Amino acid sequence: EPEVTQTPSHQVTQMGQEVILRCVPISNHLYFYWYRQILGQKVEFLVSFYNNEISEKSEIFDDQFSVERPDGSNFTLKIRSTKLEDSAMYFCASRAADSNQPQHFGDGTRLSIL
Amino acid sequence: AQSVTQPDIHITVSEGASLELRCNYSYGATPYLFWYVQSPGQGLQLLLKYFSGDTLVQGIKGFEAEFKRSQSSFNLRKPSVHWSDAAEYFCAVFWGGTASKLTFGTGTRLQVTL
Numbered sequence: 001e002p003e004v005t006q007t008p009s010h011q012v013t014q015m016g017q018e019v020i021l022r023c024v025p026i027s028n029h030l031y032f033y034w035y036r037q038i039l040g041q042k043v044e045f046l047v048s049f050y051n052n053e054i055s056e057k058s059e060i061f062d063d064q065f066s067v068e069r070p071d072g073s074n075f076t077l078k079i080r081s082t083k084l085e086d087s088a089m090y091f092c093a094s095r096a097a098d099s100n101q102p103q104h105f106g107d108g109t110r111l112s113i114l
Numbered sequence: 115a116q117s118v119t120q121p122d123i124h125i126t127v128s129e130g131a132s133l134e135l136r137c138n139y140s141y142g143a144t145p146y147l148f149w150y151v152q153s154p155g156q157g158l159q160l161l162l163k164y165f166s167g168d169t170l171v172q173g174i175k176g177f178e179a180e181f182k183r184s185q186s187s188f189n190l191r192k193p194s195v196h197w198s199d200a201a202e203y204f205c206a207v208f209w210g211g212t213a214s215k216l217t218f219g220t221g222t223r224l225q226v227t228l
Contacts, residue, residue, distance in 0.1 A: 035218075106157055107156060
């Protein structure tokens with residue numbers, strides 16, 4: 001069964017550094033998402049992406065964040081200047097064209113900011 | 115505002131006992147409803163979904179959930195819990211729109227005693 005893959009599984013970065021989290025969505029999916037989960041808290045929506053542009057973003061997704069689909073397979077989340085509070089598990093998800101299809105999640109990238 | 119409530123933060127059941135995890139959602143329109151499971155250090159695995167039709171839906175691993183419109187609820191059930199079911203369970207809601215996000219509940223941590 002096709003799956004969403006995320007790399008790396010764990011990223012440790014110094015505060016103030018840039019970090020790029022990578023995702024390979026399921027190949028025929030058209031909608032892409034990033035969520036985050038701070039330790040012990042619920043999963044929160046960051047951004048959705050469709051047709052090479054952001055469809056919706058949350059208040060968490062400020063100017064420090066950006067997303068890109070640089071080629072036909074990858075979907076990346078960039079944090080320009082990381083803060084301690086960016087430490088979290090980041091999940092990528094993708095969905096097929098039909099709105100009655102569920103989002104499929106990757107295993108996440110655990111981001112630790114020192 | 116759209117919200118999802120899982121009133122039970124932590125539930126402990128004995129192996130072989132039945133299980134019901136509660137989920138309630140706000141907002142007037144009938145949403146699409148999901149249950150995801152997260153094992154420690156893992157990603158989010160879809161257990162089941164409800165879009166329309168029969169209000170009792172079957173999922174993987176022997177789980178089922180019932181949508182009750184009058185109660186704005188989508189409770190997850192399993193008749194006989196196995197030790198491997200110990201995990202965190204998230205209810206999630208999608209209110210429609212082409213690229214709309216999932217809104218997650220705060221999760222219920224299930225502990226299974228032998």
